[in-house]
Amino acid sequence: MGRKKQARVRMRCERCRRPAPVDLRSKAAEGWNGKWEAGSLAFVLCPVCQTSAESAEAEINAAALTVGTEDGGKFMADPVLCLTGTLAEPGTVLYGHDHLQRIAQTGQAVELTLIEQMPPATRCVPMAGGVMVYPPRPPS
Numbered sequence: 001m002g003r004k005k006q007a008r009v010r011m012r013c014e015r016c017r018r019p020a021p022v023d024l025r026s027k028a029a030e031g032w033n034g035k036w037e038a039g040s041l042a043f044v045l046c047p048v049c050q051t052s053a054e055s056a057e058a059e060i061n062a063a064a065l066t067v068g069t070e071d072g073g074k075f076m077a078d079p080v081l082c083l084t085g086t087l088a089e090p091g092t093v094l095y096g097h098d099h100l101q102r103i104a105q106t107g108q109a110v111e112l113t114l115i116e117q118m119p120p121a122t123r124c125v126p127m128a129g130g131v132m133v134y135p136p137r138p139p140s
Helices: 052-070 097-106
Strands: 033-037 040-045 074-077 080-083 093-095 113-115 123-127 130-134
Touching (some): 033 052, 052 074, 052 123, 052 130, 074 080, 074 113, 080 130, 093 097
Parallel strands (some): 080 113
Antiparallel strands (some): 080 093, 123 130
């Protein structure tokens, strides 16, 4: 029996309801801005509807993402849980304490990305919409 393909709902601008590009990472989506809440993309704004402050915030977030990846980091979108151990033997929680609290309260771990057995020297730096993960650098 075949699996039913899940339909992807096309997002619309929160203010004017203009349809957003299907692929929000594409060239067509340039200038669109999204708002992340509780690890999910809550809504998007088209370039026309954004305030100058919202546009500036998006530019700052994009620059931080560029700098982070150029410095050897890898961006992981929320919700994500980064552990030095495993789920059974967690070790240290490097990122995702808030997600663990939400799971404890609701009993739901919807679409949570779990990254296990990270080296203890890994740095996890929170940023808009997720975390920048910097693996330890080998000694020079």
